[in-house]
Amino acid sequence: MRVPAEIIADEDLIRGMDEKVRQQITNVACLPGIVRAAYAMPDAHWGYGFPIGGVAAFDPDQGGVISAGGVGFDISCGVRMLATDLTAAQIRSKQQDFAHEMSRSIPAGVGSQGHIHLDDAGMSAMLSGGARWAVAEGYGTVEDLARIEEQGQMAGATPDMVSARAKRRQRDEMGTLGSGNHYLEVQEVTDIFDEAAALAYGLSPGQAVVTIHCGSRGLGHQIGTEYLREMALAAPGYGIALPDRELACAPIDSELGQRYLGVMRAGINCALANRQILTHLARDVLERFFPGCKAPLLYDVSHNTCKEELHEIDGEERRLFVHRKGATRSFGPGMGDLPPPLSKVGQPVLIGGSMGTESWVLAGDDRSETVALSSACHGAGRAMSRHQAARTWTGSGIRKDLAARGIIVTSPSRRGIAEEAPGAYKDVTRVVESAERAGLARRVARLAPLVCVKG
């Protein structure tokens, strides 16, 4: 190991983690050019190569590497939240019809297609413009852009280097949720833990919010597939001895490393554009049910990325490439590119709970820079495999249980609902409390679901 491997969680969470998390985060700590430590967040679980919930930063001047497996298949998968001016009571008064209409308007499921069909020129513009492109195309507003990491557009994307196959898979998939743990949820703010931060974020008890969790769909997956393979084949040529073949990587300063960076950044823009289009679709439904209502974007966070950032290491500011896979950036007050109302209290850290359970809004804690290079957890984290969950529950049973608790779930896949059963996940409250105690982020608000449009 070149640096320590640190799991940041309470004892019970650590005991509950698969032994593979320990192995994987130890392997990451062996990679060339890694600085400070390899971190596992409180919600960490086994992943491809790197654990999901893993954070690792590399210095290009010390032979540091970039790894497709350290970003993940779903490049720039993330969460955004719209803080509406509606109350949960207003949503409840039309809950059935509203859920039905939302599920009709938001394309969901494996291979789902939207109403947008991009030609080659449109695809290139989208891959370099991100959410900024989407706004120019009429999806959402210019005001949204300040509330997105990178102001909605990841610089340094190279659409020309994205394979024809990756582009083909995405041509008809813009503005779609996809499947797995992706969802659009309407939630109620139930509890506030930090009044000042809640005020800055525009959150108050009884308020309805819309949360969107999805990523870069077929394009990100295709890029991940291609570069995992290419990096695995190329690693020996760079003199990199891999502790695990799944940790395939390339030096940041190599041709392959630079090519992956540009292509991955195009994938980030795809995810930002996708969430921006879904925001527009959700606002359309809100407007039909509640004419004149407002649903401004609180913030959009990505939790599968590698980003170039400045961090202080051993008293010296260094330019690092920070992999966060199933981990959220967590800038404290005054850090980074946050607009004034957010900068004062820290970056919103949006934590999607499992279907039917609570979700959380946290605020970046300035201690997080020292603890984990300004990173935090991203969700509940799986406690049970999809296969085991599908054997344990049925989709219709879970749907009925949730309906009895006032939560309406729609999905094209009954098996998908079973796989995402609340019992298949860790206790998100425990994860969040653990993150707060460690200084990764502070609790601001707890949310309970009303309507869940599931992928």
Next chain:
DNA sequence: ATGTTC
């Protein structure tokens, strides 16, 4: 996560 196995 994923045209759920190039």
